[in-house]
Each structure stands twice: as C-alpha cells, then as structure tokens.
Amino acid sequence: MSNRDRILDLSLRLLNEEGAQAAGTTRIAQTLGISPGNLYYHFKNREEIVRGLFAALEAEFRAMMIEDVAPPISPARFAGFYLRSFEVAWKYRFFFGGLHHLLRKDEKLALAYRDLQAWALDELEAIVRQLVKDGSMAKPKTRNGFHSLGLNTWLIWMNWIRFVQISGKDEVTRDDMIEGVGQMFDLLVPYLDADFEKAARRVLARELRG
Amino acid sequence: MSNRDRILDLSLRLLNEEGAQAAGTTRIAQTLGISPGNLYYHFKNREEIVRGLFAALEAEFRAMMIEDVAPPISPARFAGFYLRSFEVAWKYRFFFGGLHHLLRKDEKLALAYRDLQAWALDELEAIVRQLVKDGSMAKPKTRNGFHSLGLNTWLIWMNWIRFVQISGKDEVTRDDMIEGVGQMFDLLVPYLDADFEKAARRVLARELRG
DNA sequence: GTCTATAAGCAGATAGAC
C-alpha cells in the first residue's frame, strides 16, 4: 500500500472519529510515522486530501445511484437502494458534519459538491417519477410534488448522519442508519401503494435483525 | 451599550457572515477596537461567547413555540409559526452550519442543545397532534406517524439554512426562507384538509409578495 | 472596566539533503 493511500485511509479514519476540523496534516503524518514533508510530497495541501476523499465518496455514490435506477423498481431494490445510500454516507460521515466549513475554505470542493448535489436531486426526483410510472405510488399532490419530494428526500439524507452524531449517542450503530432509511421512507409513505410499502418494510425489518 | 453586548452583537454578525469557525477572539476584539484583555474580562473564553449567542437563540425560539401552540391552530397562525421559526433560524444561522464542530468542542453547549432539541421535537409532534384534533388534518398513516412527522419537520428545519448556504447562491433572501417553509409544509400536505392547506398557502403567498 | 504586552502552542507549509 502506497503512502498516498495510507494518508487517505488514515485521514478518513481520523476525520470520521474526531470531526472534519480536528485532524491536521501534522498529526496525520505523525500518526502514520512519516514526515510532514513526505505528506506534502503526495498532497499539495490539506484541502487536496479532503478532495481526494470526496472523490471517493462521489464515485461510490454515483455508482450506487446509477446501478439502481433501472425500471421497474421493486420494493426490495427500493429499500436496498436507500439502505446502501446511508451506508455510503456513514463511510464518509465526517463530510456531513463539516460540510459548510469545508466548502467555504475550498472553492474547488464547493464546485464539485454542487455538481454532485444537482445531479443527485435530479436522480432522486427521477426515482419518485419512476415509482409513479410503475404504479407503485400515487402522484404527489403538491404543485411541484416530484421536485419537492426529491428535495425533502435529499435534505433528510444529508442531515440524518449529522442528527445522529449531534444527538449524543455514545455509539452509533448500523440500526441507526436503518432508522434513517425509515425516516426517508416515511416521506413517500402517504403516496405509496400499500403492498409495495409492506414489502419494502419487510426488507428493512430483515436488515434490522440481520 | 455595554462592551459585553457589543461583543455579542459583533460576534453574531461575524460568525454569520464568515462561518462559525472563522472569527476568533483576536479579530472580534480588534474589530470592536477593544483589547483582547477586555474581551476576556467579559467572557472566560471563546466558547462562552458562543453559549451566550445560543442562549439568545434558545430564548427567542422557545418564546415563539410557546406563543403559538394554543389550540385551535388556524391556517394563518400555522403558516406564521413556521415562517417565524425560519426567521429565528436565519438570525442565528452560523449555528446551523457549524453545529457539529461547536458541540464537539463544548460539552456544556452540547447539553444545552440536546435539551432544546428534545423539547422542540416534543412540541413539533404536539403541533401535528393538535392539527389532527382540530380536524385540520388526517391521522398520519405510519406506525409512529406523529413522531416521524415531527422529526422530519425538525430535520428539514435544521437543514434548510445550511442547504441554502451550501448551495452557493450569491445572496440569500427572505424568499429563500419562505421556500423553506414551503418545503416543511409539503411534509404535512398529504394529510392536510384541503381548505386548511389552501388558506395556509395563501398566507405564504402573501408573504412572498410582501 | 479597560488597557498593554506577551506567553505558549499548534496549524499549514517549505527548503533542501539523501
């Protein structure tokens, strides 16, 4: 494993454990047992490390979204899709707590983030549209129903991890992530076909036990 | 105006403009034209300033919540209540972007925040229950319907300001806040009485123009 | 209550040897 990868690996761990602002280049290098100079050979500055981690998040997130949008959307795929989205979020959780600060200090990262967000919002809306097309869901009532539902989905997704961390539980578990899925799920429940809903819930319940 | 109040005032402005981590005690003192020593006479440390600002946020937020929960809830009061909640959030917006970091570094603040959050979740759930009691809304379908709706309301509220700031608009306006209200509102729409909904929307539309 | 002066520490980053 190259030092470059070791730096990314450890950075992700430290940032996740201690927060996006906690670990500096000095400590990262120290903990790895390499010199600051070595670290700065691989990364021009601290921001480049964070951008590297964001690139990994983005790749996993995009792959997951694309893989699962193909119609028709079965209850199991639907539940699995939401579930995996939370697993990706959890893997890179430092990002969600420190987002505002990170984007403020790094214009390049801000642009990359906004790109991803715009794309994700479109995709989330597309999923809702597809569910309606599949007959698994009634058309939302509000004027901008599709858009609004997609956006609320995104807002819950973005905030769930932060909410759990902020709420001060000693240990965050996989079940907390599944609860998050349920929270997102509840946004659509009023519109979902009863059978579709039941089937999706069963998948989630199985995950909770497993 | 006492120097203590001037410190709180300026801190709020700087933190809002530049982010919760940007302005340090040195710059606050400098900008006010007072000495660091003077600042540290009034506040034991930087965290005490932030806690002072949080106390102000909490006071305004609690006052607003208590004032508006009394039954029955009219559409105008309902819309006005959501609207004012966003105005309070906007006034102390630095808090929402930097929350994770702030709470991590200050255990006292974390406890105060969690108290407020627990209380707010109860109140938000109570509002939903009251709407159902008033006949303005159908009973939510999901098993923990009341709780889930209250929680989603909170998650949208907590995240809207951050979402707007992160999304990179050059200037954030009052209309953006009203859009946030609409986003929160849409959570309840599937269950709301049609007349109640229309009336509440009219109030919001009027605010948008005004 | 307000000031000057400054300690102590840590951050990000670089130069240049090997």
Place this chain on the structure above:
DNA sequence: GTCTATCTGCTTATAGAC
C-alpha cells in the same frame, strides 16, 4: 519517494498596570 529541520502566522488565553 522520503527524510530532517524549520519558518511563518495564527490562535487562545493570561499577567499585571491604570
């Protein structure tokens, strides 16, 4: 590709005069 050594600039916070 990795090292040692170090610079610069910032921060929080304090001691003690007025």
